Amino acid sequence: MTNSIPTATVARLPVYLRCLVDMSERQTTCSSEQLAAVAGVNSAQVRKDLSYLGSHGVRGVGYTIADLQEQLRRALGLHKGYSVVILGVGNLGSALASYPGFDAWGFQVVALFDVDPARIGTMIGGHEVRALSDLEQTLSNVTVDIGIVATPASAAQDVADRLVAAGVRSILNFAPTVLHVPDSVKTRRLDVSTQLQILTYHLQSESEDTPG
């Protein structure tokens, strides 16, 4: 299947999906214009994005919400289930371990890891925290699709290397670091301070524009 969807489109599909789930409580059909308004994009964008999934709209009417949801879930691979491990259970990792959004989208947390002896053996969100040194052991027994790195920046690359060595193909990185991994492994960064700094750029560039 050479049906590759442009990156920019892929990044919007989860947004559309969520909007459709919301909408489905109120309507069964929706136009590209409506979806665009809710998702905060241009309607031509929506139509072009959806056309990569194959054309499932009806001219003069719009899209059937239920069908479109199904298409999106299929395109994003959400009809399968995925297993997840969380590395590092400090404040953020603990919060993630209890995050209800995993279940809701078919992700199953299979293990938590940390290096802190005070945390190892404790239960968080229904899972026992294991020693990080047991990572390889655990990954040899269970298939893990996604590793979530919630360690301090200093430990992130090491942990990522070990995940990669153990065959994990996807990493969600909360540490404020760029991870270096083979091309075959996909990583996404979710870094609070980077995003804050992008906001401060705009805050300050506005105040610069103020005439003196």
Place this chain on the structure above:
Amino acid sequence: MTNSIPTATVARLPVYLRCLVDMSERQTTCSSEQLAAVAGVNSAQVRKDLSYLGSHGVRGVGYTIADLQEQLRRALGLHKGYSVVILGVGNLGSALASYPGFDAWGFQVVALFDVDPARIGTMIGGHEVRALSDLEQTLSNVTVDIGIVATPASAAQDVADRLVAAGVRSILNFAPTVLHVPDSVKTRRLDVSTQLQILTYHLQSESEDTPG
């Protein structure tokens, strides 16, 4: 100052800054090639990005790390301090309230809010949790630069509206929702499930390519 930096560049500047902070422990100077390797981008990209800040490199040598850090901080507005409020102190909001990265970059958390009576009045990360109904009152007494929305999706738009009405210009949104705000207000989304779904797209599109 019509010195506007392209969006794509602005998004990379925080990454460069962090890389330079790391590097500064080991060296005083660095080439675009080196910075590019660490930041995971092309070296021409680095040079072009940095050229928007004005040209501060030395041919044949590279950039002085300390100077470049200073330029980046200035461009991102980090020489000023910013005040932050956190809306919603569930798992995620609580974790954020204790996040050391705020202080490190000059952000000051000035208040936490929640609707849950069991949480109101408790202390988290050295701050007392206030009733969300006191939001307007508080914002009329203190200038707040950035609102961090860590509420459930269902409350996010309401909270955002109230922040905007109270004059907050920047919002960091952890709720899995697209916020609708005036153009003058900047928002950034940091949504775990969106990012996970982008990862699953790649996981599944690979397995599709496997010849049958």
Place this chain on the structure above:
DNA sequence: CGTTGTGAAGGTCTTCACAGCC
């Protein structure tokens, strides 16, 4: 000699605008 700064080329993404269809 090594590295920057940048014009030009090449991609990718977004938006327009309208034919085609229900």
Place this chain on the structure above:
DNA sequence: GGCTGTGAAGACCTTCACAACG
């Protein structure tokens, strides 16, 4: 009539490649 699907245009972003320079 209303809305989709899409070619074409335009905006934006990245990469190349090399002159300029310390």
